[in-house]
Amino acid sequence: MGSVPESRRGAPARGASRAPHLAGEAAADPSALRSHNLGIVMRMLREHGTLTRKDIEHATGLVPASVTNLIADLAARGLVRDQRAGGIEARGRGRPRVTVEQVPDRCLGLAVRIERERLTAELHSSAGLLLDSASRTVSHGWGQPGDVADAIAALIARAESLAAEHGGVLLACTVTAPGPVGGDNRIADTLDFGWGHLDLVGLVRAAGAPESLRIQVINDSRAAALAEHWALARPRPHVTLYVESTSGPSLGGGIVADGRILAGGRGYGGEIGHITVDWRGRSCVCGAIGCVSTYVGPDALLTSARLTDLAQMAGRAAALDELRARLDRGEKRAVDVALRAGDILGAALRSAYDVVNPSAVVLGGYLAGLRRWLEPGIQMQLAPRSEKLAPVTVESGRLGRRAGLVGAARHGLQPMFEDPTVVPLLRADDAAAG
Numbered sequence: 001m002g003s004v005p006e007s008r009r010g011a012p013a014r015g016a017s018r019a020p021h022l023a024g025e026a027a028a029d030p031s032a033l034r035s036h037n038l039g040i041v042m043r044m045l046r047e048h049g050t051l052t053r054k055d056i057e058h059a060t061g062l063v064p065a066s067v068t069n070l071i072a073d074l075a076a077r078g079l080v081r082d083q084r085a086g087g088i089e090a091r092g093r094g095r096p097r098v099t100v101e102q103v104p105d106r107c108l109g110l111a112v113r114i115e116r117e118r119l120t121a122e123l124h125s126s127a128g129l130l131l132d133s134a135s136r137t138v139s140h141g142w143g144q145p146g147d148v149a150d151a152i153a154a155l156i157a158r159a160e161s162l163a164a165e166h167g168g169v170l171l172a173c174t175v176t177a178p179g180p181v182g183g184d185n186r187i188a189d190t191l192d193f194g195w196g197h198l199d200l201v202g203l204v205r206a207a208g209a210p211e212s213l214r215i216q217v218i219n220d221s222r223a224a225a226l227a228e229h230w231a232l233a234r235p236r237p238h239v240t241l242y243v244e245s246t247s248g249p250s251l252g253g254g255i256v257a258d259g260r261i262l263a264g265g266r267g268y269g270g271e272i273g274h275i276t277v278d279w280r281g282r283s284c285v286c287g288a289i290g291c292v293s294t295y296v297g298p299d300a301l302l303t304s305a306r307l308t309d310l311a312q313m314a315g316r317a318a319a320l321d322e323l324r325a326r327l328d329r330g331e332k333r334a335v336d337v338a339l340r341a342g343d344i345l346g347a348a349l350r351s352a353y354d355v356v357n358p359s360a361v362v363l364g365g366y367l368a369g370l371r372r373w374l375e376p377g378i379q380m381q382l383a384p385r386s387e388k389l390a391p392v393t394v395e396s397g398r399l400g401r402r403a404g405l406v407g408a409a410r411h412g413l414q415p416m417f418e419d420p421t422v423v424p425l426l427r428a429d430d431a432a433a434g
């Protein structure tokens with residue numbers, strides 16, 4: 001563990017805080033207040049990379065001695081270290097400016113994505129490093145859910161040994177799946193795999209994953225929404241609405257509010273692809289009638305664009321690429337299909353707008369590439385709601401296929417940024433070595 005400099009003023013702290021940022025009962029509990037302040041520091045480090053002690057004083061309202069104390073706590077958990085900036089240049093001007101940075105590989109989060117014929121995993125650090133990735137394909141889909149659970153347990157074991165090599169801790173494994181995931185972590189409907197309702201977390205534990213590891217399942221579009229929200233330029237919106245189309249038949253979606261996935265009480269929040277646009281319309285895979293997915297989902301677009309034959313021969317992705325190529329060439333049918341899709345998607349987004357009032361809409365998956373043609377319809381539908389001085393922005397997703405994994409890792413690591421005391425103190429020998 002690096003030495004922690006004395007407070008610059010050297011004065012003892014008179015109070016724990018000049019401006020406690022917690023209200024109610026938690027403020028009365030010193031350990032909750034401390035966790036809260038530790039979380040502020042870690043979130044600021046995630047956002048800005050490095051911080052000076054002055055930055056932390058401003059953000060927490062703490063006196064310098066208390067800031068020193070907080071940093072010492074985080075350093076004792078192996079989460080932060082001093083970075084002496086300025087180097088040679090600073091020599092002539094007295095003491096170099098000391099900044100604090102995250103230890104890049106102390107806290108790790110494993111993200112696993114299950115698809116019909118593939119399992120993909122990425123191991124991320126809390127500082128945003130990608131430490132490892134793995135993928136496995138199965139030729140005829142997954143057999144029993146236990147096969148997937150075994151594969152995930154093996155990925156967890158691999159991640160734990162990598163974490164041990166780095167002197168890090170694996171804090172979470174977050175699995176993403178297509179289709180709805182209930183608030184109780186159960187996959188609610190695995191239409192893609194034919195498994196029905198499933199307690200995947202229980203199966204992964206039964207396959208040998210440690211009881212102490214936080215394991216969660218979330219919908220993959222919700223995870224992608226989280227990642228794309230955080231990929232937006234600052235200042236980020238309070239509410240981001242995300243809609244995507246990837247390999248499935250429906251549009252996926254997600255709502256991110258105050259930086260977190262808004263999944264709702266039962267975990268189904270954010271299913272923008274199943275907003276009704278015509279209550280007497282087409283039947284949707286979800287069992288409802290007239291969902292926006294039945295008009296703007298990949299299969300609907302390919303049918304309207306007369307590309308279903310190509311989709312059957314070469315696959316949905318190749319057919320969507322062809323649609324995009326025809327749009328780029330300005331072919332009238334393709335352009336008409338995409339513009340109409342923008343009108344319909346806009347109608348669904350307006351409904352969502354009236355409920356959650358986003359200030360940005362992000363189009364992910366192949367919708368990102370169609371934004372030029374979708375946006376006029378979306379903006380026209382949102383026009384009655386859009387303030388002249390603060391229009392709703394429509395953006396393309398920036399992370400592509402990786403969005404779900406990036407978001408899943410971030411979601412799993414979030415508890416550490418709320419309360420860094422979930423990370424154990426370094427053992428004495430580790431601390432001496434560091």
Ligand SMILES: [Zn+2]
Nearest residue numbers: 274284286291
């Ligand atoms: Zn539906």
